[in-house]
Amino acid sequence: MKKIIFSIITALGCITDEFFTFKYVCDYPEHGPEFYGFPFVQETNTSWIFSMSGEIYLFGFLGNLVLWTLFIFILVVCLHKIKGKLAQKIIPVFGWLIMAWSILVSFVYFGAIDWRLKYTHDDFKINYYQSYIACEREFLWIK
Template sequence: MKKILAALCLAVSFTLQHFITFKYVCQTDERWPTFYGFPFVQSTDHSWIFSMSGDLFIKGFIGNILFLGLFFYGVIYLLGIAKHKICKIISKSVIIILCIFSLVFIYFEITVFDWRLEWDHDNFKMNYYQQDLDCEKTFKFFD
């Protein structure tokens, strides 16, 4: 149970902070928000209203948490089967420290940023603009 909670805590933190993400930037004549998510589109850097708010797409957010949660659970499981006692102590300490940092990141992200919750991004290229858009998708790691 501890491994599952640690994996979910790390997954939520990595998802909210855009540590591992795709960045979608669309070139238009208007100021558009940047869309983020790995592997699913989950949020914007700001909303259409003002810069300290953002749209959080629940469907993509849950999908990303499940994807990264399974990844982190696998990593934690592999670290847990280490035979050497010092390796187990070091891996448990690193996991605990990362979980503490993750909880701090989650707290700041929830309290500082004003999220508007939406179910899905509704194919953001077609529903928010009348013309065909040129959107660039780039992979960001700890951006």
């Protein structure tokens, strides 16, 4: 149970801190938002209201959370198979540091920005534009 909770909290920290993310830049006829998420689109950086607001897309956010949770859970299970006194003492220390970092980053992510919740990013394209919008995807290490 500890491994699952650790995996969920760490995955939440990974997707809210956005170390690994895709930036989707779309070819709009006028100015529009840029989408972010890895591997699914989970948010936009700009909004029509002000700079400290944005939209979180529920399907992308939950998809990223599930994917990262599975990845981190597999990694944790593999790390627990390592034998040795030094490794068994270092792993819990790093685990607590990673959990504290994840909670702090998630708190700042949800607390500092005024997020609006939408189901999917396709709603944005459908509601505002009549034609198909082509988006290019580029990988960012740190947003």
